[in-house]
């Protein structure tokens with residue numbers, strides 16, 4: 001019926017875990033697509049904006065505790081964010097982890 005979409009096009013190279021892994025990229029498959037959709041159904045609005053009294057549609061699903069910091073890949077650890085809030089949070093997470101690519105202020 002429908003066309004099959006390929007999420008990933010392997011480029012010949014198997015994806016190797018390099019040393020200390022950021023492991024969790026592996027979680028980003030079909031299961032992630034499902035979780036993400038569940039979260040967006042559950043909470044279609046940006047939660048940060050909502051907390052600040054604004055109503056803004058969220059298009060990003062974020063891990064509240066980043067996977068790299070031990071967060072779980074599950075609904076309880078997900079929140080809906082808009083692009084702006086997601087960008088801000090990602091930057092803040094990075095800074096907390098020691099400024100890899102993060103701006104210093």
Ligand SMILES: [Zn+2]
Nearest residue numbers: 046049082085
């Ligand atoms: Zn927002």
